[in-house]
Amino acid sequence: MTAALTLTMEDRKALAIQQAESQYQELRRKWLSERTPEQLALISANEAKPRSLTRAPSIEKERTSVVIRSQCPYTGVELWRW
Incomplete structure (x- = not known):
């Protein structure tokens, strides 16, 4: 048996996370x-700005917006709710 087959699911997850983090750090250094x-x-000045957590858009709002836009693709057409 190979070593990859003997790893548990938790070990595989940890290995995947470790590889993703190292790939991210490498790409960040390059960028x-x-x-x-x-x-x-x-960039550092932007990172220092305070962030408001109360005004962050929720997933439901984004999904609703996408649904309304997909139902009314034409400008000026309103969605009638019954």
Whole structure:
């Protein structure tokens, strides 16, 4: 048997998460190395801004918006609710 077959599901999940995190860190380092100092300053200033948690859009609102747009694809057409 190979080592991959002897891993438990939890071990496989942990390994997948570890690989995804390392891939993310590598891509982030590459992306940040391509930025100019001015862009990096803007990014850090944006990260320092306070974020409001109460005004975050919910999934239901986004889904409702998508449903209404898909039912009324034409500009000016209103959705009649019965």
